[in-house]
Amino acid sequence: MSLNKFQIPMKNLCRFFLLMGLILFAPVMIYAEIKNVKGIVVDESGESLIGATVKEKGTANVTVTNFEGVFNLKLTTPKPVLEITYMGYETATYPVKTSQVKVVMKVAEKLLDETVVVAYGTQRKVTVTGSVASIGADDIKKSSAPNITAAIAGRLPGLTTIQTNGAPGKDEVTMFLRGAATYNDKKPLILVDGIPRESIREIDANEVQSITVLKDASSTAVFGVRGANGVILVTTRRGEKGKVSVRPSLSYSMQTFARKSTRRNSWDYVRLLNEARKNEGAAPEFDGKDVAKFDAWRDGSGPSDPVDRYWYPNTDWQSIYFKDYASMVKANVDISGGSDRLQYFVNAGYVYQGGMYNTEPKSQLGYDPQAKMNRYNFRSNIDYSFSKWIKASFDLSSFIEKVNGTNGVESAVWGDAITARPTSPGPLTVAGFKVRENGTDSEGNVLVHDVRPGQVVHDPVQTLESGYGNMNRSGYNLQTRSGVNAIASLNVDLGFITKGLSLKGLASFESRSNNVTTALKGFVTYKYERKPAGLDQPIYTFDGDNEEDDPLSLHRSTTSNYFLNMQMQLNYNRTFNSRHYVTGMVLFQRDLREVASGDIPYNMVGLSARGTYAFDSRYLAEVNIGYNGTEQFAPSNRFGFFPAFSLGWVISNESFMDNLRNNGIISNLKLRASVGKVGNDGLGSTRFLYLDNIDLQYHTSHIPSLGNGGKIYERMVGNKNIHWEVAWKQNYAVDLTLFDDLDLTFDYFIEDRSDILIERNTVPAISGLTSSQLPRVNMGEIKNKGYEITLDYNTDITRDLNINFGGNFSYARNKVISADEAVLSSDYAYRYRETGFSLGQNWGYIIDHTVDPEHGKDGSGFFNSKEDVINSGLTYETGGGIPQPGDFIYKDLNGDHIINEKDMAPIKYSSLVPRISYGFHIGASYKGFDFSVMFQGVGQYSKYYSGRGIFEEEGSKYYLDICDNRWNEERYANGEKITHPRLANSGSVSHIQNSYYIMDAAYMRLKNAEIGYTFPARLTRKAKMNHVRIYISGDNLCTWTALPTKAFDPEQASVVDYPLMRTFNCGINIQF
Template sequence: MFKRGVLFVLLLLVNLSLMAQQIITGVVRDSGGQPMSGVTVLVQGTTVGALTGIDGKYSLQLPAGATTLRFSFIGYTEQQVAIEGRSVINVNLAEEVTGLDEVVVVGYGTQKKKLVTGSTVQVKGADIQKLSTVFPMTALQGQTPGLSIIKNTGQPGDGFKVNIRGMGTIGNSQPLYVIDGVPGGNIDNMSPADIESIDVLKDAASSAIYGSRGANGVILVTTKRGTRSTGGVKANISYDGSIGWQNLYKKLPLMNAMEYANIVDEARINSGQPRLDFASLVPDWDRISSGAWEGTDWLDALSNKNAPVINNALNITGGSEAGTYSLGLSHSLQEGIFGNPVESKYERYSFRLNSDFILLRDKTDSWTILKAGETLRYVNSNNHGVGTSNQYWNDVFSTIIASPFMPLMATDETDKAYPYHYAIPWNPQASNPIAQRVYSRGQNEGKNHNLNGSVFLEVQPIRNLIFRSSFGYGMSAGSYRQYVPLFDLSATSFNTTDDVSHSLSAGFQWSWENTLNYNFNLGGDHAFNALIGTSTEKWGLGESINGNNSNSLFGDFQHAYIDNTPVIDVNLTGVGSSPWGEGGILSYFGRLGYTYKDKYMITGILRVDGSSNFAKGKRWGYFPSVSAGWVVSEENFFQNAKNTINFLKLRASWGQNGNQAISPFQYLATISFANVNYFFGPDKAVVSTGGYPDVLPNPDVTWETSEQINVGFDARFLRNSLSVEFDIYSRTTFDWLIRPSMLASYGIGAPYVNGGDVSNKGIELALNYNGGKREFRYSVGFNIAYNKNEVKRIANNEGIFHG
């Protein structure tokens, strides 16, 4: 009886086990119905899974409690399917958005990446923020082919020299920055945490909508915005913080004191001179000759070891059915790797607020009739710097050439330079470079305030016809303050008065843009986009003031203000002020785009700019462009190859841009009053101020025009995991704006002239691979660019401009 009971229980357990381990099968296909092999089929919440075979089929034994299957494959959108007691589950996986259907920012609008006919590159803000840099341009280095980014100096807080596809002009060759639709912004003071995306417009067809401002390319920056929610007001709060340390990667191998002495002796012997008596010229020579002291390593003394880099960012985004908002607060701190003991430093605080609100919807609640919004950014930055100018004002250069014989610090309190060491007999004129740095350039501070904002109103009286009016405003204010104390470091390096200098500047610019955009379809296959607009800009509306004096009441940097130097001395006191250089531009533009079945695309653009920098009759420039694209992979004859080449688009463009970035009023003989004082008669006590024409007028100076041809293709391979973008271009700048030299005996300065032609030709290739399994994802990028720059013509008989 007992054996029968045990057998019954065992049979029951086996039956329950078999019931728990249900077999489930199915087929996985793509959106076109083709079987997919290698798809991962995983039971949600477990490690139980299987791979589909070459026929797309899978078979899986379900564990007890299984409720959901997860289907995933690189390049396709993951699906989670409830089992619900089924034994057969068939799935069709759709290709995920891989950049082709993503929306990218173009001039005055957005467009699907697959339909873009110009040469553009987009970098996501999330990819920029991951690199934990203080400046966005640092994160962009190496990510975009054809984009050259070089920091002006290695000092924290300094800007960048940016060129797109080479230099086309001698003057301002920087690209145009458009931040949240407002042209003329400064990306250098932005926090990477505030950026949603950066789009680089490289060819003339892409940047022609910006006319004269886009001759050197355009960089569009979009800051983060909120998302609408149907369940009431919701907020997403995120914090991102990082801390790192910097050190000199490779130090210049400087000679120690004994090596330096040997080189000096060798040079003297080779020139027939006797050896030097170093013991009479160099302090502590006995310690140097015995090897007890190797001398001063000035570069090492200047280095700031483990210089910190700190970033903190808080973002709050959200919205409701009626509107969205995005709030950002960030702080960044970076110390320089040089400058010790008063190292260079840059610190920035930023605040950002973006919002938009739906004010009116149509009766059917299917589209927005009236919408308004704003963007607002405030940045406060402080910086302390080192000398980075020429050989006479460069702290790194000074330490490299300094003799290792001189000690850094003095041990004798009677030393003239105490606590630093005074110049030694070896070279009485050579000062202690660290002391020189501390006294001459170590006590300074720059403060900057930047406020940028815009407001916009959108009216959509009928579906897809949108009128948008936006007003942008940018204000900047800055100050620089420096204190130089009394010091005596050598026979030629001393300061007999303590000096205070202070400068202030403030100004603003504004822009007003109005556009009318209409998207419509004819017959379902023919899609049109039409845009017309006008833009008005004014900049340089500001002024600067500066002053310097000596003999401070307090003798320290904290109180280094002009008010604390009350004694006026004609030889020591100086003041000055000046306005900023004003400029303005008025523009009209239009764009017409046509797409047939998302297969054939063509776009035409015309922009007309009027600039105050040129004389009447020369002020208006006309800048057209045309571009076309063909998505070959959408053709019927290409379908058999689509499993290998998932996407292929050919594109070509031609366009013109202009440049008017020169000093204003070159068509007039402007008058200068600088350094032209004189006396009437024998009385030399009364000084009269004179004036003279300082520029030879050139009424014929006009627009510099840049013409560019671009041919390229975009392709996707390996189920859209591998993207390839290739471009070949030729850009020629005609009527190159340049200011030639002129003999001083002429008594007048040369004006800007249209002086020749410059050519830039090159190729660009970018490869990107996105892969991974399940929660682990990775991406690998490679890009290369080649550019050849050549001056093709100089517009004078000699064929050369003398500098």
């Protein structure tokens, strides 16, 4: 074989080595070709992004894009990778392979979702400069409360809620935004889907997407004369494009009183009552034999004699009046989904809440007096796109709520339940005893006959009517409340005129009615006599006009009203050159409210406008204007102009913050400031105060010198110059996000409320007109200021473990600057009762704890002997009597040795609204399990709870647990702890408003706790379900309070209010 056949041609060999060289040295050649990279950065729509940061990863080599979104960067690494960041967009990484690049940035998904509901629209959260806070549906639905205003307590900074009653259907909550700054209407304006509403308590929580509060002038100025007290926006859920989703849910709750008044046993009660009578020099009501019979209950099972067991009982009246628990059921189903053109959300809900009254059965009474509530809700929100340019929405919602209850006065039922004496038999007559008849026989003997059992027994010493009879035998009251609301809107995209322009028209009609059925029934009542004169055994005494119950009589009444709201809105939203973000809104609105009974309708018309500008997502500005008018004022004085301005600076978007931002240390740092003017036309129930109110039929007699004719009575002189209240508001705030997970917000606000409508109090009586007849004037001034702090942290520790916690703290303090208040004489310790103090400031007598033995003061605050009373040198002109040992010593503030109203002083805080409100939560989830707890509370809040002291007096003789620490000679001699004054039946100088009875009403409540489990998708899909979650929860589980008694809840206005409820709940949520 010839060797020439194996020779490789020189030409082919050269080709081989050249190819290998290209492969080996290609990276070096490529780098050499792109030592400089030029590119453009754009968003997904192709708009250039100005000021985007372009960094060569792993180096300090960085540049920014110019006004055209273009950048030029010299590269320093062998395999360069670009890292591009821009506020509001996801960080992009781009390996450099060519010298010309185009980078498309995607909007961060987190920020896409973070739009904030504002007045008549939404804004991107990063551009908001006003003071706005909101919560979503998940937080709202954590509470089982049937009233969503109770469900949001403690969850929104600046919002204070006070619930004084827990009765079914009567659980209305009073709301304040940033405290109070007026004598008149203090309620925030409420809007549901942009439409004003009087209340939201009847809205089903499952219908709600979010609740937002607007607090400063920048966010409320567009509401003009209705924006001064803040605004609450409720946004309902809407359908989304996708498959049909069906979500049924069901929960069952057991409710009991969060706090129940303390109960006295009969053997304690007789001793307390006898002690009170002894303190007043009266004979004991119960002698030694009586006390021994009651002591038999303490020592065993009561007296051995069956007659004595009945007439000398240890009656637990609260167990007679109230059940241990009541049930509540909530059922709901919603359906949502949609296509490109049609989206829908439909919801139907039902709530049943039972009452705690231990009523007699309906089969026996023929009617049901039980307190209970049944509510049915329905909502349908439909969106339809006729074309790319035209979209329409139609929302329909309705509710029917039936609230049933006893026909007796609720406070009378409660008053008797907690003050009825445990020594009293009852509540019904029993067989085997006699009834005293009227008159006597011919020999003077008392006439008696056998009692008819089952009739109401009433304690003859009690001043209240029989609560048991009022609860069961007086009939019933049924309120049927209903409402229908329809909203139709049309949105037209006017992009063919200019990009970002749109027009929206809206019309809303709402009708509400309340039908009341009152069923009245008189009932037979007996009193009892434990030791009747002329008889050797206790008897009943007939108490009434007849011995038969009256038949049930029905009365019906109806009130109805309707509301009409029309809006026309022009919107503009556009970004220029990726750096200039501009929005605008102009809205015309008319609001009509009318009561069908014939009252004069209420009309409001107005024009609102808003303009916002953001430069480079760094510098923000906003202008809001409201111009509206109302019939509350004279025709020449009906319209007002309300402007507000705000600025913002996103410091974290500055280039000098790039390192901190890109490394995730400071994700967001924004400063906000706003100032503006808003108004309040809520001036009370009396309308048309600019007109003279003259009664021509005041008197039908005649004045002889003038002949026949009726007198004219001027009830009130009108004032044609009255107008709305004016609130100038300032707000300064910082928003900070650390490590992408921790959000902090601090707001400081100042409000100067002026032109508050008040009565004249300094006009001399010689004018001939009382203060109620004088014209109202815009003379009041109040200053309100405070701050809010919000913290939220949410992070994924691992793929399966998430933890979150957060809270808010709000402080607001108001001060009356001017109230046209008459100055008291110089011998008053405080010459003003309002000016210089907070609205609702408590006034009373300060208990003197100074140590001054010469004047009978040992520091305890009590007179401990008659000598102390004498040595004090004090004369009491208050409290209706002379102080006795065991009474409070009051400070003689003006030094005249007389205790009277001139010595009254401000005590503790306001009883109107707490200065401090707060809430905080902690939660975690691990795989399918989730857990959350939420606490809520208030501080710097005090109340004089009506009835707390007077219930010890004649008639009620009710002794709270605080009486255990009462003053008496024995306890004083033994050195026992004494905080309560001596007991008294007919009043004393201690039973008045003082620094003991004006209580610190601060509290912290475990508002909600919940544990849930979501089943794995692999299991639920086998059952044709997408999602299944079960949970147990509780509301109002525990309350820590500064009150010295456990007898009532700190939110209650009085001891005799229906308490708030503690709820234990279990439920299931399913999604198909």
